[in-house]
Amino acid sequence: MLEEKQRIDSSTIQKQKELSEALARLKTMNELMMKMKDEQIAQLSHQVEKFKSLPQPSYFRSEALQINKALVTQLRLLCHNISLVEPLCDIMTSIVDKSVDAR
Secondary structure (H helix, E strand, O other): HHHHHHHHHHHHHHHHHHHHHHOOOOOOOHHHHHHHHHHHHHHHHHHHHHHHHOOOHHHHHHHHHHHHHHHHHHHHHHHHHHHHHHHHHHHHHHHHHHHHHOO
């Protein structure tokens, strides 16, 4: 009976040791997962802050309107310059025609 008790005690001690080791591994894995989760939260928080600092659509809309106004102004100036040069083109064409006719 003493021998059986010692065997049971030895078995119990072995199982307790195995359970303690398993618990230690679980604690280690839990700490690692918590650390990874904290790192992921930090990365996501950083990305959210980066997105918050990006220009908003209203900024792009106002910038597009300014560019549009500048382009319209340039087109008006170009049309005006063409209208000024067109009579010169007509005169030049007339001179070239007369020059060709004179030959």
